[in-house]
Amino acid sequence: xxxxxxxxxxxxxxxxxxxxxxxxxxxxxxxxxxxxxxxxxxxxxxxxxxxxxxxxxxxxxxxxxxxxxxxxxxxxxxxxxxxxxxxxxxxxxxxxxxxxxxxxxxxxxxxxxxxxxxxxxxxxxxxxxxxxxxxxxxxxxxxxxxxxxxxxxxxxxxxxxxxxxxxxxxxxxxxxxxxxxxxxxxxxxxxxxxxxxxxxxxxxxxxxxxxxxxxxxxxxxxxxxxxxxxxxxxxxxxxxxxxxxxxxxxxxxxxxxxxxxxxxxxxxxxxxxxxxxxxxxxxxxxxxxxxxxxxxxxxxxxxxxxxxxxxxxxxxxxxxxxxxxxxxxxxxxxxxxxxxxxxxxxxxxxxxxxxxxxxxxxxxxxxxxxxxxxxxxxxxxxxxxxxxxxxxxxxxxxxxxxxxxxxxxxxxxxxxxxxxxxxxxxxxxxxxxxxxxxxxxxxxxxxxxxxxxxxxxxxxxxxxxxxxxxxxxxxxxxxxxxxxxxxxxxxxxxxxxxxxxxxxxxxxxxxxxxxxxxxxxxxxxxxxxxxxxxxxxxxxxxxxxxxxx
Amino acid sequence: xxxxxxxxxxxxxxxxxxxxxxxxxxxxxxxxxxxxxxxxxxxxxxxxxxxxxxxxxxxxxxxxxxxxxxxxxxxxxxxxxxxxxxxxxxxxxxxxxxxxxxxxxxxxxxxxxxxxxxxxxxxxxxxxxxxxxxxxxxxxxxxxxxxxxxxxxxxxxxxxxxxxxxxxxxxxxxxxxxxxxxxxxxxxxxxxxxxxxxxxxxxxxxxxxxxxxxxxxxxxxxxxxxxxxxxxxxxxxxxxxxxxxxxxxxxxxxxxxxxxxxxxxxxxxxxxxxxxxxxxxxxxxxxxxxxxxxxxxxxxxxxxxxxxxxxxxxxxxxxxxxxxxxxxxxxxxxxxxxxxxxxxxxxxxxxxx
Numbered sequence: 001x002x003x004x005x006x007x008x009x010x011x012x013x014x015x016x017x018x019x020x021x022x023x024x025x026x027x028x029x030x031x032x033x034x035x036x037x038x039x040x041x042x043x044x045x046x047x048x049x050x051x052x053x054x055x056x057x058x059x060x061x062x063x064x065x066x067x068x069x070x071x072x073x074x075x076x077x078x079x080x081x082x083x084x085x086x087x088x089x090x091x092x093x094x095x096x097x098x099x100x101x102x103x104x105x106x107x108x109x110x111x112x113x114x115x116x117x118x119x120x121x122x123x124x125x126x127x128x129x130x131x132x133x134x135x136x137x138x139x140x141x142x143x144x145x146x147x148x149x150x151x152x153x154x155x156x157x158x159x160x161x162x163x164x165x166x167x168x169x170x171x172x173x174x175x176x177x178x179x180x181x182x183x184x185x186x187x188x189x190x191x192x193x194x195x196x197x198x199x200x201x202x203x204x205x206x207x208x209x210x211x212x213x214x215x216x217x218x219x220x221x222x223x224x225x226x227x228x229x230x231x232x233x234x235x236x237x238x239x240x241x242x243x244x245x246x247x248x249x250x251x252x253x254x255x256x257x258x259x260x261x262x263x264x265x266x267x268x269x270x271x272x273x274x275x276x277x278x279x280x281x282x283x284x285x286x287x288x289x290x291x292x293x294x295x296x297x298x299x300x301x302x303x304x305x306x307x308x309x310x311x312x313x314x315x316x317x318x319x320x321x322x323x324x325x326x327x328x329x330x331x332x333x334x335x336x337x338x339x340x341x342x343x344x345x346x347x348x349x350x351x352x353x354x355x356x357x358x359x360x361x362x363x364x365x366x367x368x369x370x371x372x373x374x375x376x377x378x379x380x381x382x383x384x385x386x387x388x389x390x391x392x393x394x395x396x397x398x399x400x401x402x403x404x405x406x407x408x409x410x411x412x413x414x415x416x417x418x419x420x421x422x423x424x425x426x427x428x429x430x431x432x433x434x435x436x437x438x439x440x441x442x443x444x445x446x447x448x449x450x451x452x453x454x455x456x457x458x459x460x461x462x463x464x465x466x467x468x469x470x471x472x473x474x475x476x477x478x479x480x481x482x483x484x485x486x487x488x489x490x491x492x493x494x495x496x497x498x499x500x501x502x503x504x505x506x507x508x509x510x511x512x513x514x515x516x517x518x519x520x521x522x523x524x525x526x527x528x529x530x531x532x533x534x535x536x537x538x539x540x541x542x543x544x545x546x547x548x549x
Numbered sequence: 550x551x552x553x554x555x556x557x558x559x560x561x562x563x564x565x566x567x568x569x570x571x572x573x574x575x576x577x578x579x580x581x582x583x584x585x586x587x588x589x590x591x592x593x594x595x596x597x598x599x600x601x602x603x604x605x606x607x608x609x610x611x612x613x614x615x616x617x618x619x620x621x622x623x624x625x626x627x628x629x630x631x632x633x634x635x636x637x638x639x640x641x642x643x644x645x646x647x648x649x650x651x652x653x654x655x656x657x658x659x660x661x662x663x664x665x666x667x668x669x670x671x672x673x674x675x676x677x678x679x680x681x682x683x684x685x686x687x688x689x690x691x692x693x694x695x696x697x698x699x700x701x702x703x704x705x706x707x708x709x710x711x712x713x714x715x716x717x718x719x720x721x722x723x724x725x726x727x728x729x730x731x732x733x734x735x736x737x738x739x740x741x742x743x744x745x746x747x748x749x750x751x752x753x754x755x756x757x758x759x760x761x762x763x764x765x766x767x768x769x770x771x772x773x774x775x776x777x778x779x780x781x782x783x784x785x786x787x788x789x790x791x792x793x794x795x796x797x798x799x800x801x802x803x804x805x806x807x808x809x810x811x812x813x814x815x816x817x818x819x820x821x822x823x824x825x826x827x828x829x830x831x832x833x834x835x836x837x838x839x840x841x842x843x844x845x846x847x848x849x850x851x852x853x854x855x856x857x858x859x860x861x862x863x864x865x866x867x868x869x870x871x872x873x874x875x876x877x878x879x880x881x882x883x884x885x886x887x888x889x890x891x892x893x894x895x896x897x898x899x900x901x902x
Contacts, residue, residue, distance in 0.1 A: 064742070069739050069740055069741075069742065069743070070739050073736075073738075073739060073741070140738070140739070141736075142736045144736075146697055146735075146736070148695070148696050148697070148713060149696040149697065149736070149737060149738055152696075153662070153695060153696055153738055154738070237712075237713045237714020237715070238713075238714070238843065238844075240826065242714070243697060243712060243713065243714070244712065277602070277611070278604075278609070278610055278611055279611060279613065279614070280613050280615075282614065283617075283620075283621050286621050307643070308699065308708050308709050308710050309710045309712070310709070310710055310712050310715060310717045313643065313644065313647045313648075316643060316647075317640050317643070320636055320639060320640065320643075321636055324629075324632035324633065324635070324636050327628070327632055328625060328628055328629055328632070331624065331625075331628040332621070332624065332625060334591060335591075335620075335624040336621075338591055338594050338595050338598070339614075339620070341595055341598035341599060341602065342598050342602070342614065343598075343602055343611055343612065343614055344598070344602050344611050345602065345603075345604045345605070345609040345610070345611045346598070346599050346602050346603050346604055347604050348599075348603065348604075352599075356595055356596075356599065359591060359592075359595055360588065360591070360592050360595075363587060363588045363591050363592075364584065364588055367580075367583070367584040367587060367588065368584065370580060370583075370584075370632065370635055371577070371580050373635075373636075373639070374576065374580070374635050374636070374638065374639030375636075375639040375640050375642065375643030376569075376572075376573060376576065376638070376639045376640070376641065376642020376643040376645075376646060377573060377576050377577055377580070377639055377642070378639070379642075379643065379646055379706065379707060379708050379709075380573055380577075380703070380706040380707070380708060382699075382708060382734070383699060383701070383708070383734040383735060383736075384734070444559065444561065447561075447562065447563070447577065448560065448562075448563050448703065449563050449701070449703025449704075449730055449732065451701065451732045451733070451734045451742075452734075452736070453736045453741060453742075454741065454742035455741070455742045456742045456743070457742065458730060463555055463556065463558075463559050464559060502607075532610045533610055538607075538608050538610060539608065541607045541608045542606075542607070542608030
């Protein structure tokens with residue numbers, strides 16, 4: 001882990017450059033904006049987590065006894081809405097992307113710093129509206145908002161929630177736009193496309209989806225709000241509309257949105273594995289282009305959410321086939337990461353534990369996606385707990401594990417302090433165990449026929465639900481622990497120095513925490529990423545060791 | 550009971566009670582075998598490399614292994630071939646499930662917040678239950694009165710969304726007598742998890758007994774015929790040409806030429822649209838004079854009308870001649886509250902077999 005700390009002479013950094021509230025709320029510094037996001041999405045994650053706990057508590061018994069059906073429906077809806085729109089979609093891009101992307105490119109900031117701050121304010125506006133929706137009684141449509149239930153029958157705050165999501169979408173579009181322009185125009189001298197860290201490639205692919213996909217969901221929720229308010233007959237069959245049209249429009253964004261959540265996490269995992277094994281990523285070009293392939297193919301598979309929706313059988317076949325095409329680039333990544341560990345110099349520090357957990361859980365998550373893409377099998381599995389288990393393996397086992405791994409890895413860069421390594425490993429292990437105990441039983445109960453979004457269920461499913469709820473309580477402990485030790489480390493953690501992991505990458509060449517302008521000199525890139533013979537700290541550590549020996 | 554014995558009692562598969570169940574289970578288990586194979590292979594490789602190549606010196610810089618094209622191609626092509634195979638198998642089962650079966654017994658199903666109604670070919674109705682004869686091919690024609698629902702019978706491995714404004718179809722052949730779960734699988738509001746019921750598969754003789762034990766009800770097509778007369782449809786739609794509307798004898802399943810020059814197949818969806826939104830597709834040679842019946846008919850009544858129109862197709866208009874020959878008395882026009890709506894639907898559901 002951390003070796004001899006090279007104390008940097010510069011003590012001025014982005015954190016102590018202004019201590020007033022105003023200096024934070026009006027900051028144009030991408031690093032401070034990243035921390036603003038970190039703080040806000042952590043709150044949304046906590047709210048979403050409370051809802052998750054309520055779901056798991058209700059499902060301990062088959063009867064609907066803890067809360068009414070109406071409340072339960074609101075709880076699972078708010079869990080989904082909070083976690084997807086206000087945590088997973090912004091998570092890695094808005095926190096780590098904001099903080100790291102300009103530094104990884106050797107730039108002083110993103111291309112449009114004011115737009116960057118604006119996107120945080122838009123996010124907060126959207127999030128506040130969702131909190132108001134919640135306080136006003138919430139919504140009970142499920143996060144998918146299918147009409148005609150959402151447009152005519154639901155008595156809850158659907159329009160307000162729709163406005164909130166409409167607004168929040170612009171935050172995502174602006175962030176994507178900002179990153180894409182930054183990557184195109186602000187790379188340091190010598191930083192060619194194939195010298196970019198894979199984290200940057202993943203964010204480029206993500207930005208593409210954010211820019212092209214998010215406007216469609218904005219149109220969709222707008223159409224829904226108009227339909228609900230003025231009954232114009234877009235989705236209502238009685239007025240000549242078509243409820244299935246909504247599903248097409250919704251999934252045209254919401255399937256690619258899954259890749260907005262997972263691609264950045266894949267970018268993080270590439271960084272963790274390369275730096276924790278001191279190896280160039282095996283098949284760098286394949287991993288880079290597989291991100292783009294996922295982003296592009298991801299737009300052509302939305303119909304696989306609709307195999308039983310009454311869409312044409314032949315449309316179903318085309319969507320199934322293309323879905324298998326998306327599976328290939330994901331498989332390529334898994335194989336290349338595993339091959340990267342081969343003959344590496346493997347560290348067992350927390351970020352590597354998370355990377356390993358990601359490989360395992362994402363493999364299961366991805367493979368169970370093959371079940372759901374298989375037409376004849378999906379007829380049985382669709383809308384059961386099998387689907388719930390599958391997307392939690394991808395979203396929690398993939399996206400959140402990658403997020404946590406990345407936070408541990410870059411924490412010393414963000415704060416200048418190390419988190420306590422032992423606690424990091426313990427909480428990673430608890431999360432891994434708790435996660436599997438929570439979600440693996442759901443594959444089984446789903447195949448047995450337990451439908452999603454059921455407040456009460458048949459008694460024979462109870463054993464599996466109890467296992468799942470028990471796992472959720474363990475998972476909760478694993479998620480709460482980092483809050484405490486990260487907070488502790490800000491004051492009491494060991495000083496990190498510039499490059500505690502002896503990692504390659506421009507972000508490790510500047511001080512921790514970095515100065516406001518990121519670098520005190522203009523970095524020039526002379527080699528490909530993940531070339532560890534250029535890392536000064538490794539050489540120095542060797543010299544020090546030889547001296548003491 | 551120890552925890553282990555409890556866990557061992559949890560089944561891994563639901564009961565296999567339809568002709569699809571075995572193949573779907575076989576497919577499912579094969580995919581688990583594949584998943585376990587790949588997950589274990591990746592996990593063992595990753596853990597092995599982690600142990601074998603753990604960092605031994607702080608300044609260790611491992612020898613770089615450049616990517617290998619042969620390996621990349623191998624692990625692209627093999628998953629690709631495997632996924633093509635999975636696609637093919639899945640598509641084959643799906644094709645069977647969603648292709649209309651021949652000679653199937655047709656049951657009409659309507660979903661409504663939060664209950665399932667079904668009407669059997671000879672008229673018996675039930676709520677939240679579905680009695681079926683063993684070994685007979687059954688086709689469900691389904692629609693919804695309000696929001697989206699989904700008709701899901703886990704023991705049969707079949708599911709199809711029930712969509713307002715259109716008809717959807719699912720079919721199966723029950724292969725094992727017993728009582729199985731019926732679930733609504735598409736979220737439909739407050740009592741979604743209460744929109745459940747039982748599918749009861751009976752030996753064919755028991756099924757006949759069950760049918761005989763129920764209250765006498767007219768078949769959907771007979772009810773439809775009465776409705777056809779009471780709504781005065783027959784004042785325009787004769788059994789032969791010459792009415793203000795096209796003749797409906799034999800129309801079901803035929804190609805219909807429209808005013809705008811195109812043709813459509815007269816399936817359930819087309820007939821439904823023509824009743825509820827008559828202006829949408831005008832048959833060539835006719836005027837758009839028909840009033841809409843939107844809001845005047847329940848989905849069940851629309852299905853009954855369609856059942857009647859289908860039946861006059863089957864009998865080539867022979868029976869339909871009667872009402873047309875002697876135009877219905879004007880009084881029969883009165884209200885849409887046709888006698889059929891008083892049918893004891895609610896009791897039909899609670900009936901014991």
